[in-house]
Amino acid sequence: MNTSRGWIPWFLTGLAVWALCLAQMLMAQTTTMPSTQRYGSGLVDIPVASVLSHMVITGTYSGFFMDLGRTIEVDRSGNETGFGGPIDDFYQDASFALGLFDRVEIGATLQSFNDPASGGNMWGFFGRAQLLRPQGQGLGLALGGRYVTAPDFGDGLAYQPTRLGIPDKRFHKSYTGFKDVDTNLSLYGVATVHIQGFDQDMLPDHDITFTGGYGTGMFKDGDELEFYRSVDSEGWFFGSAVHIGMGDSSLLTLMGEYNGFDVNLGAQFDIAGIRIGAQYLAVNYAEPSGGHYSEYWKPKFGVLGSVAISPVDKRLFSRPSLMERLAPDTLVLPAPPPDTVRVEVAPPLPEGSLVRLCLSTGETVQVRLTPQGDTLIGPDRVPMRALQPVLSFAGTYAGGVPWFVRGDPIAFEDRMYEKMVGESPVDCGQIMRVGQHVGIGLFTMRNADRPFETLYVAVRPGVWQTYFYRQEETVGD
DSSP, rough: OGGGHHHHHHHHHHHHEEEEEEEETOOSSSOOBBBBSSBBBBBBSOSSOOOOOOOOOEEEEEEEEEEEEEEEEEETTTTTEEEEEEEEEEEEEEOEEEEEEEEEEEEEEEEEEGGGGGEEEEEEEEEEEEOOOOOSEEEEEEEEEEEEEEOOOOOSBBBOOOOSSSTTOOOOOTTTSSSOOOOEEEEEEEEEEEEEEEOOTSSEEEEEEEEEESSSGGGGTTOTTTTTOSSOOOOOEEEEEEEEEESEEEEEEEEEOOOOEEEEEEEEEEETTTEEEEEEETSOOOOOOOOTTTTTTTOOEEEEEEEEEESSSSOBBBOOOOOOOOOOOOOOOOOOOOSOOOOOOOOOOOOHEEEEETTTTTOOEEEOOOTTTOOOTTTTTEEEGTTTOOOOOSSOOOOTTTHHTOOOOEEEEEEEEEEEEEEEEOOOEEEEEEEEETEEEEETTTOOOOSSEEEEEEEEETTTEEEEEEEEEEETT
């Protein structure tokens, strides 16, 4: 009996429950990840803790060139009987993946499409649920799995899928003197750290990610077979990537990884959702002198083409992005008047009441308001309308945003908050920022405890809107 198949319904049920509990779509805050060779978002072959954004679909075609030289022949019992002729071929894979609710990614893969004598068809599906997502920089955690059907050569033996995605008559489910090999189902846990790159004028905007995890199946099984590995993997995998912004809608990712068996290097260029990539696989092996170890112990060159689309987005193609870069919180004041040798009596300054405005950045600025409603800036009390559009207050405000004008509720930390009637000022010293909603900062009182009962949104400088928790309805219900 294949005990691994018993995990499949439980795994699918877990993904479904997770999706239902997080039915409210949330905005992703992390770097756009590239496409793996055949299993959705990730590096070259290992997964990451990120998932595709809600309703984003990726379709990927990949392959690698492999010159095996002379290959070994085996009989029905798996015994080596001699060497066959050379194999020089291009092995292909196709897959698609779908993001749901910014928390789940599912997909399917086709890895072999052959007649029974060559291993038959190999296909599979995969999924990953994000348990923890960083807000900007930070740590992400996810659990996932891959299931691939076993090749069938029609000789009555039970074979298993290999990590290269190709049928191999030597890779049996059971070996005399070894434990069973079971790579149909690969379960894993993975963590990814997101770090914003160095802020230097000479460097383009870039993010750095570090990924590590542990898995079963393809990440571990087969490590006792001499022809399949050179070191004992133990199931651990890790990798890192540098994501470089090449414009408003282009991203270059340079990556390296260890998938439990091989060290792989890769580069992928995402141009407004169209992705092209190249990989140098198994660079930890030197060129073998020949024999039947060549396919696993030999560096290989791979290529990839992928497209990311978003049917719910009017632009159709899903454009890549880096972590959000917040503009510096600054207030530009007029320059002091130039020095002069003329002595004149300055005209009286305009009258105005001294007030403090709380900005959406959480900082307070001091201005004067005249009885006519003018806002006076700086020591010369210059009307602000005379300085616009050169001068404006720092921060982002909800005043003209469509969702605020419509009076839509705010979803935050699995709660719904309703817009109250009326606007009012707040004291910046009494509030703190706790998150954001569609690019607008969310604040609450500094002494408030989670879960929060009240949220504040900056409408315009010095004017705030209050939102209260609506107890009878929660996110995901």
